[in-house]
Amino acid sequence: MQFIDLQAQYQHLKSKIDKRISDVLEHGQYIMGPEVAELERELAAYVGVKHAVTCANGTDALTLALMVLDVQEGDAVFCPTFTFFATAEVIAFAGATPVFVESNESTFNICPLDLEKQIQKVREEGRLTPKAIISVDLFGLPANYPELQKIAKKYDLKLIEDAAQGFGGEIESQRAGSFGDLATTSFFPAKPLGCYGDGGAIFTDNDEYAELLRSYRVHGKGVDKYDNVRIGMNSRLDTIQAAILLEKLAEFPSELQKRNKIADQYETELADRFITPRVPEGYLSSWAQYTLRSENRDEVMAEYKSQGVPTMIYYGTCMHQQTAFSYLGYKEGDFPVAEKLAKTVFSLPMHPYM
Numbered sequence: 187m188q189f190i191d192l193q194a195q196y197q198h199l200k201s202k203i204d205k206r207i208s209d210v211l212e213h214g215q216y217i218m219g220p221e222v223a224e225l226e227r228e229l230a231a232y233v234g235v236k237h238a239v240t241c242a243n244g245t246d247a248l249t250l251a252l253m254v255l256d257v258q259e260g261d262a263v264f265c266p267t268f269t270f271f272a273t274a275e276v277i278a279f280a281g282a283t284p285v286f287v288e289s290n291e292s293t294f295n296i297c298p299l300d301l302e303k304q305i306q307k308v309r310e311e312g313r314l315t316p317k318a319i320i321s322v323d324l325f326g327l328p329a330n331y332p333e334l335q336k337i338a339k340k341y342d343l344k345l346i347e348d349a350a351q352g353f354g355g356e357i358e359s360q361r362a363g364s365f366g367d368l369a370t371t372s373f374f375p376a377k378p379l380g381c382y383g384d385g386g387a388i389f390t391d392n393d394e395y396a397e398l399l400r401s402y403r404v405h406g407k408g409v410d411k412y413d414n415v416r417i418g419m420n421s422r423l424d425t426i427q428a429a430i431l432l433e434k435l436a437e438f439p440s441e442l443q444k445r446n447k448i449a450d451q452y453e454t455e456l457a458d459r460f461i462t463p464r465v466p467e468g469y470l471s472s473w474a475q476y477t478l479r480s481e482n483r484d485e486v487m488a489e490y491k492s493q494g495v496p497t498m499i500y501y502g503t504c505m506h507q508q509t510a511f512s513y514l515g516y517k518e519g520d521f522p523v524a525e526k527l528a529k530t531v532f533s534l535p536m537h538p539y540m
């Protein structure tokens with residue numbers, strides 16, 4: 187049994203995907219070919235936003251979002267400590283200071299109460315300028331956007347939704363990718379909507395942001411690629427990956443249903459043995475991971491392994507415990523909930539072809 191079976195998905199879609207790839211090989215527009223624009227229209231329609239701008243990966247998507255918001259040295263950007271490294275990395279990469287926030291124990295997502303505390307602390311210290319929040323839709327479940335949007339508004343902060351794992355999630359039928367001033371996603375193969383290489387996208391309703399993103403991803407281009415009006419980067423989605431994603435996106439709604447069926451089955455079978463993941467009323471998860479908690483995780487994982495069931499730990503180290511962020515001066519015990527999660531979580535196989 188595989189943790190995520192990408193081969194099974196490819197076999198299911200093989201003839202359609204092969205045709206799409208061969209179309210690209212025939213027309214030869216490998217960079218920014220027609221499939222890229224087609225995919226951006228389809229993605230924006232699915233998410234329910236005005237603009238989808240594709241790029242090279244989910245990390246670049248976050249970096250591009252921070253560039254649009256002009257985040258720089260002296261700025262504070264708030265993000266959960268229990269997340270994948272890229273969420274926090276891009277803040278430091280932009281020259282700004284990551285300010286970590288505690289997690290909610292039952293949803294794994296950023297805790298709005300602690301977020302407000304951390305914002306007030308930075309304001310009182312007066313050393314950094316609070317600029318933005320990056321919230322994460324961890325394991326596929328949208329963060330608490332009703333509360334996060336209120337806090338962003340109250341403190342005049344921009345909100346970025348890191349939906350790298352959250353694509354397909356919903357709150358009251360509103361889709362992930364539409365909750366922040368900007369939202370980002372990743373098409374890394376193992377994500378809910380993955381391609382066969384690296385890929386990413388940024389979503390926004392803001393016309394000005396979209397125009398900036400389209401410039402930044404091609405060396406800060408102006409009227410054309412050899413007219414450079416700002417410092418940007420090279421971060422485009424390959425046409426072949428866009429072609430693959432068009433077929434995968436068409437299949438995505440039915441895959442999302444299957445993921446939710448599997449999650450329901452897991453819940454029924456496992457709720458009496460483990461702490462199973464909680465999906466709040468009105469929320470839909472895209473189940474990037476199905477994550478359980480157990481006080482004796484090592485034994486449980488060994489038991490699963492002996493039965494041929496692979497398990498993984500996402501994540502065993504919080505951001506404030508990472509060596510790369512030791513310069514920020516956090517210590518053990520600063521985020522007891524997130525630290526407890528890091529010690530007890532493990533994930534079971536989850537994909538639509540189980």
Ligand SMILES: *Cc1c(COP(=O)(O)O)cnc(C)c1O
Nearest residue numbers: 243244245270272273350372374
């Ligand atoms: C995967 C991931 C990213 C980065 O995406 P890449 O495409 O791998 O660069 C960012 N944030 C979160 C929460 C992720 O899970």
